[in-house]
Amino acid sequence: MGNEYVVGWGTLALINAGLAQGKNRSGLNWFLISLLLGPLATLLLLFAEKR
Numbered sequence: 001m002g003n004e005y006v007v008g009w010g011t012l013a014l015i016n017a018g019l020a021q022g023k024n025r026s027g028l029n030w031f032l033i034s035l036l037l038g039p040l041a042t043l044l045l046l047f048a049e050k051r
Contacts, residue, residue: 009038016041024051 013034020030023045034041 009035012038012042016045019045022050023048 013031016034017027017031019042021027025045025048030041030045037044
């Protein structure tokens, strides 16, 4: 069961990196932030303004 959790968390981090790049932000930075914060990082990105 733990393996699916890791795969899901990593997938979310990749999605967040793409979302960040769409808002002209660093995909790598947001990928790393997403590994730490997970869904909270997604929420932050959704409300972030496009640069």
